[in-house]
Amino acid sequence: LSEGINAGQGLGIEIIxxxxxxxxxxxxxDRRRNDVSGSAPLAIGLSVALGxxxxxxxxxxxxxxARSFGSALIANNFENHWIFWVGPIIGGASAALxxxxxxxPRSSDLTDRMKVxxxxxxxxxxxxxxxxxxxxxxxxx
Numbered sequence: 001l002s003e004g005i006n007a008g009q010g011l012g013i014e015i016i017x018x019x020x021x022x023x024x025x026x027x028x029x030d031r032r033r034n035d036v037s038g039s040a041p042l043a044i045g046l047s048v049a050l051g052x053x054x055x056x057x058x059x060x061x062x063x064x065x066a067r068s069f070g071s072a073l074i075a076n077n078f079e080n081h082w083i084f085w086v087g088p089i090i091g092g093a094s095a096a097l098x099x100x101x102x103x104x105p106r107s108s109d110l111t112d113r114m115k116v117x118x119x120x121x122x123x124x125x126x127x128x129x130x131x132x133x134x135x136x137x138x139x140x141x
Contacts, residue, residue, distance in 0.1 A: 010059045014087025022095035067117040
C-alpha cells in the first residue's frame with residue numbers, strides 16, 4: 001500500500017477495481033445479449049487499463065490474487081497481503097451477483113433465480129422463443 005493509504009482504503013480500492021473489471025467481462029461476454037457490438041477483448045483490455053490507471057498509485061492494483069502473490073513472494077513482503085485476496089474475492093463475487101440478479105437476470109421470477117445457487121449454473125440456456133416477451137426458462141438445450 002502507498003503512503004497514507006490504510007488497510008480499509010486499500011481494501012475498498014481493490015474491491016472497486018475488481019468489481020468494474022468483472023462486471024465488464026460479464027457484460028461483454030454474455031451470449032444472451034444481442035446489443036453488444038464491437039470487440040469484447042478490446043473492452044476488457046480497456047477495463048484492465050482503467051483499473052490500473054485509477055488504482056496503481058494507491059495499491060499497485062492487484063485485481064488478480066495470483067499476480068499479487070507473485071510480487072509479494074519475489075519481494076518477500078507479505079504485509080497487508082490479505083487485502084489482495086479479500087478485495088478481489090469480494091469485488092468479483094459482488095459483480096457476479098449484481099449482474100446475474102439485478103442487471104441481467106436469467107428469469108423474472110426470484111425463485112427461479114435462487115435455484116441457480118442450489119443447483120449450479122447450467123452450461124447453455126434455451127433462449128429461442130417465438131414470443132420475445134416470454135420468460136427465459138433455465139433448462140439445458
